[in-house]
Amino acid sequence: MAGCGLLYLEDLYVGLRFECGSHALDAAQIKAFARQYDPQPFHLDEDAARGTFFGGLAASGWQVACLAMRMIAEHVPIAGGLIGGAAELRWPQPTRPGDILHVTSEILEVTPSRSKPERGMALLRTETRNQKGELLQVFTAKCVVPRRPG
Amino acid sequence: MAGCGLLYLEDLYVGLRFECGSHALDAAQIKAFARQYDPQPFHLDEDAARGTFFGGLAASGWQVACLAMRMIAEHVPIAGGLIGGAAELRWPQPTRPGDILHVTSEILEVTPSRSKPERGMALLRTETRNQKGELLQVFTAKCVVPRRPG
Numbered sequence: 001m002a003g004c005g006l007l008y009l010e011d012l013y014v015g016l017r018f019e020c021g022s023h024a025l026d027a028a029q030i031k032a033f034a035r036q037y038d039p040q041p042f043h044l045d046e047d048a049a050r051g052t053f054f055g056g057l058a059a060s061g062w063q064v065a066c067l068a069m070r071m072i073a074e075h076v077p078i079a080g081g082l083i084g085g086a087a088e089l090r091w092p093q094p095t096r097p098g099d100i101l102h103v104t105s106e107i108l109e110v111t112p113s114r115s116k117p118e119r120g121m122a123l124l125r126t127e128t129r130n131q132k133g134e135l136l137q138v139f140t141a142k143c144v145v146p147r148r149p150g
Numbered sequence: 151m152a153g154c155g156l157l158y159l160e161d162l163y164v165g166l167r168f169e170c171g172s173h174a175l176d177a178a179q180i181k182a183f184a185r186q187y188d189p190q191p192f193h194l195d196e197d198a199a200r201g202t203f204f205g206g207l208a209a210s211g212w213q214v215a216c217l218a219m220r221m222i223a224e225h226v227p228i229a230g231g232l233i234g235g236a237a238e239l240r241w242p243q244p245t246r247p248g249d250i251l252h253v254t255s256e257i258l259e260v261t262p263s264r265s266k267p268e269r270g271m272a273l274l275r276t277e278t279r280n281q282k283g284e285l286l287q288v289f290t291a292k293c294v295v296p297r298r299p300g
Contacts, residue, residue: 036216036220037216037217037219037220038216038219038220038223039220039223039224040223040231040232041231042231042233052230052231053230053231053233053294054233060219061234061237062212062215062216062219065212065215066186066187066188066212066216067187069187069188069210069212070186070187070188070189073188073189073190074189080202080203081190081191081192081202081203082190083192083203083204084211084241085240085241085242086238086239086240086241087211087238087239088236088237088238088239089236089237089238089239090235090236091234091235091236092235144203
């Protein structure tokens, strides 16, 4: 686990892990997010959701992504902030009302830039699991990380 | 361009395009989203943003993704809804206050399921450009699409 200081490229290594906390998700939060960003029946209404692919109310994958982002922003102290140029997301199973989302991140790669000596890239893999340990989301992002000045 | 009816797997073809409308993004929206989901200085405050990688206020990439999602949900009438199991995102350049986001989607692949005769997969590529035509986000998602019922 990482400590409290700001982390530069030199401080990162493959396998470095971050505990990013947890978030309890309920039906009201699921519906509020959906009304704003993903207004589809299976994210908005229990009854309408029953006859769909999900068979019941499910959170928008984008809500699961946004909640993970907030938890990473609060718990992964990379110097200069979390700046991603690309990301991949997978949702192996739906996120449901009552799920408690646990988020952990891990450094998969650390690559100094060849052209820009003051920085590099880190590949960060973030998992969201519920209280049963079921994997709800895997999110992998390439982040820009500065080298330690001087 | 697609018409108004619900689209089944049989209705989709490579190159089918959807105009998903536009959205004017301002600094207040950028900061409000960031407070909730991506609380980093370059998304929250003009002055704090000046000394960062972005050199000024920039929208969270997740906001750009969520706005695109809403516009797709409203303009891509796939039967059963837009249900993605995986997505890839790229942000070639920052999204700024004052940008007017134009969103278009295109079908890249249509693949019947081998194991599940009642459905298949479509690969949907969605671009977000600003009023200058600059590419801000490319978002590619694998979606579950039902076949037209017997």
